Amino acid sequence: MKHDILHRKLRAGIVGGGQGSFIGAVHHIAVELDGQAEVVAGAMSTDPQRAEASARAWYLKSSYKSFQEMAEAEASLPDGVDFVMVTVPNHLHYQVARSFLEHGIHVVCDKPMTFSLEEARALVELVEQKQLVFALTHNYTGYPAVRHARHLVRTGVIGTIRKVLVEYLQDWLMEPAERTGNKQALWRTDPTKAGIAGSVGDIGTHGENLLEFTTGLKIAAVCADLTSFIESRQLDDDANMLLRLENGGKGILTCSQVAAGEENALSIRIYGSKAGLEWHQMEPNTLLFKQPGQALQVLRTGLPYMSDEAKAATRLPAGHPEGFLEAFANVYRLAIADIRRVESGESPVGGYPTVYDGLRGMQFISKVVESSQKGGTWIAF
Amino acid sequence: MKHDILHRKLRAGIVGGGQGSFIGAVHHIAVELDGQAEVVAGAMSTDPQRAEASARAWYLKSSYKSFQEMAEAEASLPDGVDFVMVTVPNHLHYQVARSFLEHGIHVVCDKPMTFSLEEARALVELVEQKQLVFALTHNYTGYPAVRHARHLVRTGVIGTIRKVLVEYLQDWLMEPAERTGNKQALWRTDPTKAGIAGSVGDIGTHGENLLEFTTGLKIAAVCADLTSFIESRQLDDDANMLLRLENGGKGILTCSQVAAGEENALSIRIYGSKAGLEWHQMEPNTLLFKQPGQALQVLRTGLPYMSDEAKAATRLPAGHPEGFLEAFANVYRLAIADIRRVESGESPVGGYPTVYDGLRGMQFISKVVESSQKGGTWIAF
Amino acid sequence: MKHDILHRKLRAGIVGGGQGSFIGAVHHIAVELDGQAEVVAGAMSTDPQRAEASARAWYLKSSYKSFQEMAEAEASLPDGVDFVMVTVPNHLHYQVARSFLEHGIHVVCDKPMTFSLEEARALVELVEQKQLVFALTHNYTGYPAVRHARHLVRTGVIGTIRKVLVEYLQDWLMEPAERTGNKQALWRTDPTKAGIAGSVGDIGTHGENLLEFTTGLKIAAVCADLTSFIESRQLDDDANMLLRLENGGKGILTCSQVAAGEENALSIRIYGSKAGLEWHQMEPNTLLFKQPGQALQVLRTGLPYMSDEAKAATRLPAGHPEGFLEAFANVYRLAIADIRRVESGESPVGGYPTVYDGLRGMQFISKVVESSQKGGTWIAF
């Protein structure tokens, strides 16, 4: 227990995220956005010069050569980091997270949680044993409108869910970017770094998580058709999936990284026995609420009719758009609040994606790949 | 051959479409919209009073008690109808169409074309034998933007098609309307009138037709999951389908009549190796053209850059919205032009959905139902 | 009185609208769209060959060399035209309309109603004296959503109107099209044919009419700034106007024919003490309803909550888009119904724009031009 933890900003460390990284910069802004934490230490690259330059650009107090060194050193300091942010490629998530957890340091980790389902199971065990906070940055759950969608489902306004349509469409891999030096493309299409899935792991899991988060329903079975449209690409860059939900509802999840002209088009539509919902990540402050025979309602974040949990995730009055970084910061805000609680001897409250969501995502990847490899047959969860 | 046929409006007859019918009124407006035909005779209802009142409301010259009587009588008149419009429930399409074809009268028929696949095959044979015009009102192909989408695919602007997403969502059957006297709902959910499929036949076939029309590709295999969400409803009211296209492309077709708040949301998105397209029936004069790394282009009917075939289907300058009736009328306009040609001894030119599209739709229904009945397995076409 | 008038389609004549005319074709489709009238006679061009060819293309029974000849001849026939459609340039409206009215024939006329305010006053007098139907094709009032907007204002849902914003933006005159043989551009920018105003007469009057129609309020004063952005153009192609309404509300009306990239962007926004409304002609089946602190409602034509007068102007279920031609046809449908009434000895019911709306439009043009010529001062109505 850290006795001053309620009266200061938390101290964060980062592994990965060196210069040129997209997601490192995102974590940096997100973790500090609400003035509740400051990044003070990092092992930002395995290239020592890049690590050093990255740490200097962020004005970090300490820069380490490796995450092992950092975990050890920070754990031994009286003012060491309170938690670590894991922003390395998938195949390293597990060992980095484990290293910090074993040193008693809380973890916020990128998704998909691990390289393999086995690692995911081991991580669950470790987190349960250590009783530390483990947050997974399924950041799209941080949007107020997504939280309000969940609220409307939970409170019965939508009725029994019958049909869910989830899409996540991008185009950044529609050419073989991995062959032209794009670092992001390189590791994400490499089975030794990304795991058994390409688009399904990178963005499909966001879709799966969004579906289960908002509907409160588990996917019960999947029938998947995965494709690599780029010659010589080893992992899927496109996937079409039929879903059966645990309550008898049906669904579709489609993801693609070869969908010409699509930027980051994550969306969900939920149809229940009473009403429907529609949300698009690229216009995130709007939630469409559809009742048969009645006027379509355009719900907007920041307005008085929104639920308390949507309001808690909103910083600005209506019409002042909040975006991706603010949603990402909402995951951090909730995780930081729980770290304060745990370090004060209180029980964690949650509200952010955890190690169990990470396990679920890894199971999803596993079932989807199995279904597609068997020619597109139904696989139960 | 009718020697005056180029110098007068054509004379049309109608079977079905009596008062209260939605589609009868649509056909009436559509067939006359361009001043090329006039409805003059009808067998509008099996209820004699309703038939009479309907004919009077349309100022028809002749009202018949049955389609058989009408076919016979009109065929014997010197100024009998040039063609007939078939707007009765599915299970009657075949016999009505056959009756008029056998009397040498051209036919414009509602979709799905017949009650069964067998009837569809018989109709193909009859049309081929009679050498008469047979047009099927897959009206959505009549939209200028849909025709321009096809043009862009054909001219190679989209590249090799990789992924196609088709949706057709409605909510009018989300309650058991067939139990509360809704006549439309009654026959469309009755397997003795609608055939083996519900939503798949009624709207899924529009999706299938739109996909094959715009992409020029055949569906090669389907994996379908059909559901009846309303208790005691005998036919599907919702369907999710994975598609494999003949060129290796993949697709999704989803249709629903229980999607809360959806009006008539037919849409198609096409992603190729070079560019993508998106079209929504409810905003029909807009076609989105998506190229990676370039500005999204909003193509609009009526503007100079549209293709000749889009222009030929457009009546007004840009910004003067044309809608459902105008698209429907485009099918009629093309069919009427062919009737004039055939009656003048020329060869028909086509451009509208024909008996072969109708057969294709019936095959689609058959494969989809088979796939779903087998638990959602892949069925090749 | 014509005793058979309830049991047949009405017979219409047309003056103007010869081949190549945009608005002639619009009138043709609109007048016949509901199967209540048929165009049978025309004086479609002052060029005899074009007149003849145009009449033949429409399968007219009679083609005349001049409107005078047509008025006289048709008036003397037992089955002459019941009404005439006036689709010639502005400077001829008055004499054509007068000629038919004096022969006892009802009139449907394009806007702006006349060339000058004096002619407008004379026409009012003539119509009052003749007791014939005179409809003005301010077609935008025919849209169901516009009628529903008026309904919401009338029933007090909007409260006291405070602010109204009307726009009508096009770009078809942003180059000097009148110098490159565009016939439409030629007469519309010619003060001897169009009158004292350019864009204000052609489209600004639609804005004025839409504002007064939906709000039920009169414009009390205007402060206008008119511009001709194209060198040597004699009439305004752009206008910005501040409005004061009779109830103390304020408004803006802007119109332009040089607004790059705009097609036919007529819109109105109404803000009252209780709620607001927004409608865009280019997406005409949608009406936005805005209440402070509540969800924006997207009202859609064809749905059960629409008012009776919106429903009466709607032919199709929701989601089947109706457009410009259907709205235009609604004006005709109402006028035709009144012609039937008047010819049956009943009183006309109205509901369509009349000679008084035409006079109002001419007054508006006069005040706006005066204000601008005085440097942009306030002119009371």
Next chain:
Amino acid sequence: MKHDILHRKLRAGIVGGGQGSFIGAVHHIAVELDGQAEVVAGAMSTDPQRAEASARAWYLKSSYKSFQEMAEAEASLPDGVDFVMVTVPNHLHYQVARSFLEHGIHVVCDKPMTFSLEEARALVELVEQKQLVFALTHNYTGYPAVRHARHLVRTGVIGTIRKVLVEYLQDWLMEPAERTGNKQALWRTDPTKAGIAGSVGDIGTHGENLLEFTTGLKIAAVCADLTSFIESRQLDDDANMLLRLENGGKGILTCSQVAAGEENALSIRIYGSKAGLEWHQMEPNTLLFKQPGQALQVLRTGLPYMSDEAKAATRLPAGHPEGFLEAFANVYRLAIADIRRVESGESPVGGYPTVYDGLRGMQFISKVVESSQKGGTWIAF
């Protein structure tokens, strides 16, 4: 000159922004968002308890009882604040800014810049004399799409600007909120705190600034019609303004705080001799580019075709929405970079709104109010 200034985060102080303040929290997030500054000191409220609690909630190192005390104390510290953020009501801007400038501390100040035109002129003089950075938070200029709009105008793509339409519509004052204890409403409708204008000062100046920023043109004359729709409200809550631009172009600026259902609807449309532009603050990552006769282009932040200055204001790839806070932070980022320059002995580079923009805004307020008070006459600038 501060010799370490390039190797550390800057230290910021804040005046105002105590708990419950909307804009204080915005400044807090914005100034720290890019990890270039940290708020360390504050005089956050004149209420000592609120000041103390606010400072504690932000983990500030120093909390002062008054801005005078803070200016003096911080100026004397070796590690005192590098700049101050002024977030108090308008009538205090001048004296707070002056106090810090006189102590050699850079200033970032809310808009409108001062209470009166006289104060604005005095402030210009003081800033020129002190050679310190003075940034004004016309935050909407911080959006990448706004910067790209300016770029397109500057590079001649739009041609000669003919017409500009600017709107800023809200509804938060449509009821007399100032009589029900809303603190924001209270001072903003109070002429002793807000100055001579209400909505024109609060949001109209944003519109004026956006117009002049993007077009590079000065407003040459205005004709304004201001209204207070709420009884007993002393300042305008609605304004309609005709504009004449220095190049002969025309414009409209309308702002309202009584427009039912509007959230924060700032938008600009620019029409030139070659092309047009349209931008809406509530969908800030989209810029519409309109060329006559060509497809509407939807330009999106984060894509490769954007200009360098738009890219410099963008943190995320396309499709990851950035919003109000990021735009606000862009103003801070540019100002902080200039503070670093000035403190390093370099010349400032600018790129953010300055004291001259603040003066321009105060002149605008003055001319607009004069025009309206004279009954809506044209007033030259």
